[in-house]
Amino acid sequence: MPIQAITPDYHGEVRDRLENFHGNQLVYVGWDRHLLFCSAVAFPLAPDTRFAQLRDEAMAGVFGLHPEWAQVDWGRVSWLLDGEPFEPMLDRPLNEQGIGHKSLLRMQTPDLKGFQSAGV
Amino acid sequence: MSKVYLALQDNDLSRYIVEAIEEDNPSVTVNYQPAMIRIENEGRLVVRRETVEEKLGRDWDVQELHLNLITLGGNVDEDDDELSLSWNR
Amino acid sequence: MAAKKLNIKDKYRLLTRDLDWEFSYQDRKEAFPYEEFEGIKITDWSKWEDPFRLTMDAYWKYQAEKEKKLYAIFDAFAQNNGHLNISDPRYANALKIFLTGVSPLEYQAFQGFAHTGRQFGGVGARIACQMQSIDELRHVQTQIHAMSHYNKFFDGFQDWSHMHDRVWYLSVPKSFFDDARSAGPFEYLVAISFSFEYVLTNLLFVPFMSGAAYNGDMATVTFGFSAQSDEARHMTLGLEVIKFLLEQHEDNVPIVQKWIDKWFWRGTRLLSIVAMMMDYMLPNKVMSWKEAWEVYFEEAGGSLFKDLARYGIRMPKYAETTEKEKEHVSHQAWWIFYNYGQAAGFHTWIPTDKELDWLSEKYPETFDKYYRPRWELARQMEAEGKRFYNPGLPQLCNCCQIPMGFTEMDDPTQIAYRQTVYNGERYHFCSDGCHDIFVDEPEKYVQSWLPVHQIFQGNCGGPGVEDVLRDYYRMNVGADNLDIKGSPDEQRWNAWKGVA
Incomplete structure (x- = not known):
């Protein structure tokens, strides 16, 4: 049963559907084992944003505060999209590579162990 | 066995209640923390009106315990003569 | 001839049995329309027992005495400039969270018990809910009065009620109670009376209030313990509610167990804020969150669930996860607020x-x-x-609404991510516990008012975060928020204490 309600056939309003974001979609991005950032970050982005823009503008604007950001070797980064391995195409828009509304993108840099190698 | 417990505000009245509890429940542990007194015992703990009255030197209603009580753990039973806390097993 | 003096058992019986009436010309089901839809079966309301057997005359008498004691202390506290005796100005920030995050829950509990009490066919249950409802109203009032003194001297106390309904982190406590109050009356009782009051509130009101005393805050410890003296009654009611439901019908057992599982998890997530208050916001320490969890949940809760095993009730689901979490949650929670200190209505700091x-x-x-x-x-x-202030807005859990900063407990440098897709929409959770609650009733939680998403939908003013803080949350930007270092609170404190 999708809900225990006194009203028959009750349905809740889906508050975060795509249409409510005025042309944007939400993308969550986290940098694994870099817990200076307490959690993944939510970005409202146009669905035709190119991946390079997400990486070099949105992500850099937040994760760039980490002392290791400048050391990221982009050739060795691996990505997870909603839990599955993912190969981003830098010059293609988000919506052409399966990055949907409220998708979670995780960036993994196993060479970089975080501050004091403590995952921070 | 499981422990039952109660905590009282650390004040003048509670001192006498604690004395009465210690007398009626010889195995209790009394633990003083900032502003409060935590009293615990294995299985069962009782607060008896007569004993409290004897310590206080005046009439005392078991329900007056509410004025100083902070918390408790265990099944409660209260009547005119005592309040008890217990676990069934 | 003088009437025979009644003992408390007789008085309670007269109040809760003989004052009720039979429905002769109205349909009972129409009078109590919410009694059945949750699947709970009540065969005999007269089996309801209140072990304290409190009657209205005794209730008013003792509550009045508690109030007199309490307000005498508030007066003394204010007249003696009690705010100057707290251990450290950082301490006042725990009170800001209390006033904006906890006191409004007392009001929600007042409304919740007033509503719920009306829905029960049994007069014993109705009276217990009525007294608790009045207690909860007393709690919110005394808390406002106690903290009004701090409002004269510190920032961040000015608009607590407005903030409770809007501010990002306050959606955590608000949504907790909204969830309980929008459930049926029996779930509400299991949620609030049992899971919250009996199993968890000790962790807020006992060690934290003892900590308030240890930090020189006479007003707070006094309202805290005065409230908690009512709480001892509420806890007892919570335990009786559970025993009553379980004894009424065996079909109630799995329903009650599911609610215990859900509300234990909702409660532990809510208490992560209290965990950080204990470990990070009390300058003079009484005990750690971990120690408090061991005494008040593992030991006391362990005894409780052993006692309930005879009804077929087991420990709440994921209780074993909390045994690991007690080592981590306070640190992870305070780090979230340190990250977002620019957007909090109180100050943060490095220990x-x-x-x-x-x-x-x-x-x-x-x-x-x-x-x-x-x-x-x-x-x-x-x-x-x-x-460091995190310039991005955090991903929130779709159930507890806390930023997703909790880690895998067996791999504490890895954030825990859980997700599900329901009707084509993706939802994210901080834990298995929050995931399971959503999946059980998705039509409820698709409606979650997630503050970060609301900001991005343009429903909180803006466009910038600072506009949201100032205009929508009504924070005094630059005074209420940011680090304690250099804050007006700190400057005033130093001036009072003659520190350069």
């Missing part, structure tokens, strides 16, 4: 050396390994003149 050492001592397995490095990096950045 002092002495405090870091206390945390190492209390958390020998985890603090130096996982959490001290966070503070050392924060300190390094602060020393470079770049106090």
Whole structure:
């Protein structure tokens, strides 16, 4: 049963559907084992944003505060999209590579162990 | 066995209640923390009106315990003569 | 001839049995329309027992005495400038969270018990809910009165009720109670009376209030313990509710167990805020969150669930996860607020050396390994003149609404991510517990009012975060928020104390 309600056939309003974001979609991005950032970050982005823009503008604007950001070797980064391995195409828009509304993108840099190698 | 417990505000009245509890429940542990007194015992703990009255030197209603009580753990039973806390097993 | 004096058992019986009436010309089901839809079966309401057997005359008499004592202390506190006796101005920030996050829940509980009490066919249950409802109203009032004194001297106390309905982190406590109040009456009782009052509120009102005393805050410890004296009654009611439901019908057992599982998890998530208040916001320490969890949940809750085993009730689901979480949650929660100190209605800070050492001592397995490095990096950045504030908005859990900063407990440098897709929409959770609650009733939680999403939908003013803070949350930007260092609170404190 999708809900225990006194009203028959009750349905809740889906508050975060795509249409409510005025042309944007939400993308969550986290940098694994870099817990200076307490959690993944939510970005409202146009669905035709190119991946390079997400990486070099949105992500850099937040994760760039980490002392290791400048050391990221982009050739060795691996990505997870909603839990599955993912190969981003830098010059293609988000919506052409399966990055949907409220998708979670995780960036993994196993060479970089975080501050004091403590995952921070 | 499981422990039952109660905590009282650390004040003048509670001192006498604690004395009465210690007398009626010889195995209790009394633990003083900032502003409060935590009293615990294995299985069962009782607060008896007569004993409290004897310590206080005046009439005392078991329900007056509410004025100083902070918390408790265990099944409660209260009547005119005592309040008890217990676990069934 | 003088009437025979009634004992409390007789008085209680007269109040709760003989004052009720039979429905002769109205349909009972129409009078109590919410009694059946949750699937709970009540065969005999007269089996309801209140072990304290409190009658209205005794209730008013003792409540009046409690109030007189309490207000005498508030007067003395105000007349003697009690705010100058707190241990450290940082302490006042725990009170800001209390006033904006907890006191409004007392009001929600007042409304919740008033509504719920009306829905029960049994008069004993109705009276118990009525008394608790009045108690909860007393709690919100006394808390406002106690903290109004601080409002004269510190920032961040001015608009607590407005903030409770809007501010991002306050959606955590608000949504907790909204969830309970929008459930049926029996779930509400299991949620609030049992899971919250009996199993968890001790952790808020006992060690934290003892901590308030230890930090020189006479007003707070007094309202806290005065409220808690009612709470002892509420806890007892909570336990009786459970025993009553379980004894009424065996079909109630799985329903009650599911609610215990759900509300235990909702409660532990809510209490992560209290965990950080205990470990990080009390300058003079009484006990660590971990110790409090061991005494008030593992030991007391352990005895309780052993006692309930005879009804077929087991420990709440994921209780074993909380045994690991007690080593981590306070640190992870305070780090979230340190990250977003620019958007909090109270001040945040890096713990002092002495405090870091206390945390190492209390958390020998985890603090130096996982959490001290966070503070050392924060300190390094602060020393470079770049106090760290996270410029992005956090991903929130769709159930508890806390930023998704909790980690896998067996891999504490990895954030825990859980997700599900329901009707084509993707939803994210901080834990298995929150995931399961959503999946059980998705039509409820698709409606979650997630503050970060609401900001991005343009429903909170803006466009910038500072506009949201100032205009929508009504924070005094630059005074209420940011680090304690350099804050007006700190400057005033130093002036009072004659510190340069």
